[in-house]
Amino acid sequence: DAKTTQPTSMDCAEGRAANLxxxxxxxxxxxxxxxxRQIHSQGPxxxxxxxxNNETNEMASLIITEDRKSSTLILPHATLRDTAxxxxxxxxAAGNQFYFGTGTSLTVIP
Amino acid sequence: xxxxxxxxRYLVKRTGEKVFLECVQDMDHENMFWYRQDPGLGLRLxxxxxxxxxxxxxxxxxxxxxxxxxxxxxxxILESASTNQTSMYLCASSLxxxxxxxxxxxxxxxxxL
Numbered sequence: 001d002a003k004t005t006q007p008t009s010m011d012c013a014e015g016r017a018a019n020l021x022x023x024x025x026x027x028x029x030x031x032x033x034x035x036x037r038q039i040h041s042q043g044p045x046x047x048x049x050x051x052x053n054n055e056t057n058e059m060a061s062l063i064i065t066e067d068r069k070s071s072t073l074i075l076p077h078a079t080l081r082d083t084a085x086x087x088x089x090x091x092x093a094a095g096n097q098f099y100f101g102t103g104t105s106l107t108v109i110p
Numbered sequence: 111x112x113x114x115x116x117x118x119r120y121l122v123k124r125t126g127e128k129v130f131l132e133c134v135q136d137m138d139h140e141n142m143f144w145y146r147q148d149p150g151l152g153l154r155l156x157x158x159x160x161x162x163x164x165x166x167x168x169x170x171x172x173x174x175x176x177x178x179x180x181x182x183x184x185x186x187i188l189e190s191a192s193t194n195q196t197s198m199y200l201c202a203s204s205l206x207x208x209x210x211x212x213x214x215x216x217x218x219x220x221x222x223l
Contacts, residue, residue, distance in 0.1 A: 032209050043114075043200050043214035044153075051209070093209040097143065097155040097168065 003027070004088045009105040012082075018075040020104055022088030025069045030092050033064060035073045036100070037084040044087065044100065047073065078108045113137070114215035116201050122221045129188040131218050133201030141204045142184035143212060144168075144176065146197040153200065159184055160207070191222045 005023040012018040024033065034049040048055055048062045050071075055062045061074040075082055087103040117132035135142065143158040145168075155168030157176040165176050173195060177185045184203075188195055198219050202212040 034211060041217075041219075043202075043216045046211040046213055049209065049211055094207060096158055096166070096207070097145075098153065098212060100147075100152040102152070 003090045003099070004101060006086075006088050006101070006104045008102070009107070011107050011109055012075075012078045014080060014108050014110050015077055018073075018078040018082065018106060018108070020073040020075075020086050020088075020106065021070065022072070023070045024088070024090045027068050027090050028092070031090045032093060033062065033068075033071050034089045034091060034098065035060070035062065036087045036089065036098070037082075038087070038103075039081075039084045045084075047086075078106075080108050080110065082106065083108045114201055114203055114213055116199075116215040116218050118218050119216065120219050120221075122223060123188075123191050124223055125191060125193060127188075127191045127222075129191050129220070129222075131186040131188075131199055131201075131220070133184045133186070133203075133215060134182050135184075135201075135203040135213075136182065137203065137205070137213075138181065139203040139213075140181075140206050141212075142178065143202040143204075144174075144184065144186045145200045145202065146170070147200055147217070148197050156186065193222050196220060196222045 035047040036044040038044045064071045085103040113136045144156040145153040159178045175187045200217045202214045204210045204212045
């Protein structure tokens with residue numbers, strides 16, 4: 001089941017903020033929003049997750065709307081090494097696995 | 111930082127061979143997982159383990175088995191490799207089941223000829 005909708009691809013200029021949107025209109029109250037990214041030929045890398053409050057760590061910020069039906073991942077100063085496929089995933093805390101959809105292919109342009 | 115290490119990045123085996131994929135994590139995580147990733151199909155869970163000597167089937171366990179004799183090590187076994195098991199295999203671990211994220215290794219790209 002496709003619980004999230006993301007744009008297929010995005011470009012961002014190097015040094016600018018990259019804002020990656022995700023729609024999850026059917027999210028349940030006990031489901032968290034997770035973001036991962038996958039650089040070609042590597043395993044998925046965990047970025048950040050949250051339930052309803054905005055979150056920030058050394059990699060990114062996660063902004064979740066008040067109704068929790070959408071979220072945005074923000075990479076504050078994109079670099080060429082941020083070029084990757086970014087996955088937005090919703091999952092209950094007790095869930096066993098992460099369902100990765102097709103994600104957003106972000107290209108950071110010099 | 112969490113480190114999940116998979117024994118091989120690339121592996122080529124023949125049809126009918128018994129294949130072992132090894133995964134080790136260094137963060138004393140309780141849970142470990144094996145996925146396969148195929149174009150257009152995303153990640154699919156094969157098996158997972160909550161504790162030593164415990165295992166649970168995921169969505170696609172057929173043709174695979176697992177072993178977890180030590181907390182840090184989780185092995186995936188292809189009993190008799192077939193060409194449709196050619197794929198990228200990813201191991202992951204997490205501290206406990208809850209909202210904790212899973213941390214992935216870099217994967218093993220397995221080709222069955």
